Amino acid sequence: MELTLLGTGAPEGLPRPGCPCAACATALGDQARAATALLVDGVLLLDLTPGAAFAAARAGHSLGGVRQVLLSHPHDGPAVEVPAGLPQPGRVPDGRELALLTGHRVRAVAMDAPGTGYEVTGPDGERLLFLPPGCAPAGVGPENGGGQAVYDMVVADVVARPDGLARLRAAGAAGPTTDVIAVHIGHDVPPGPELARRLAAAGARAVPDGTTLEVGAYEDVPDVPRRTLVLGGARSGKSVEAERRLEAFPDVLYVATGGLRGGDAEWADRVRTHRERRPGSWRTTETCDLVPLLAESGPPLLIDCLSLWLTQAMDDVNAWDDAEWAGGGERALRKRVTELTDAVRAARRTVVTVSNEVGSGIVPATASGRRYRDELGRLNAAFAAECEHVLLVVAGQALPLRG
16 A cells, blocks of 8 residues: 655644744755645545645646545635545544445544544555544544554654554554654644654654655664653753653653652642643652662653752762761762662663753852762763663753764
């Protein structure tokens, strides 16, 4: 089954008409995207957008053989003119199946927002799932692909609704070999390398308008790093970046090393903000005992953060007292750091860890402050050495240091 992406952009396209934002200003050449429309084997058109016939011609195809046009979402504004020779567009009721004379079968999948997803099965059995913009499957189960064969390809709004991909993965409808193609791409993420980086973290990719793909053919699916360290200063966006990396995966275990601080209203507000930002399917545990968690198999871990783990470890060995530090505290802390980094090296589960980068600012005025700064720098370096991917977040911008 052959799929041609006549457009891969948001309904308004990219750049958005009249928008002066930085993303729209840099969406040039291959980074410019028309509204998403898919042509399947030249016979099925999913979503009708302005200029579809010209887009098909530029991609080396004709719409003359199209036998069915299906719409996936409500269209704002004036109706799109139907090119001569095309059948009138329609929508399939949720759960209903449409059989084409060409041997293709199309089943409508219910969404959690206005729109209809389409599962397309080719004459040879290849399976494609197309989701409309801003939508995720309403209830993935046996009737929606869960418990059946894994989709060969998923074409979806990965940027705005990564939870949709997480639902498919949780149900077993999307697996490690599923080719995930991001569409409905707008100006929420800067085009080019930043878009590619964010999608790769979710195991997805984007392609230029006009690209033709073979559904079911082997593709080099982006490899999600098993271990990632996200560094950054205060309010740099490091926690948001770490959370974003796991939004497309189900059953994440969020490991909060800070715990609760009785009577500290500002700290309680920070904790509440973090909790409200996480997907509802994530679980949370508050602990600094990281080694056993790293040794277990299970869902991905998001550890936030190493800085507070180090504070607890230094408290435990009384590192703030010079005599205790010289008399065995330093050796005890080194042992703890080695145990942690050894556990990261041996970890089999996906791990995303956050830590503060504090060594680039003012030298602390106290000996204990300088000691903490130095030990955190050593811990970050040792932890980073065991990670496939290391990022530094500055002013909300993630700079890859490794991977």
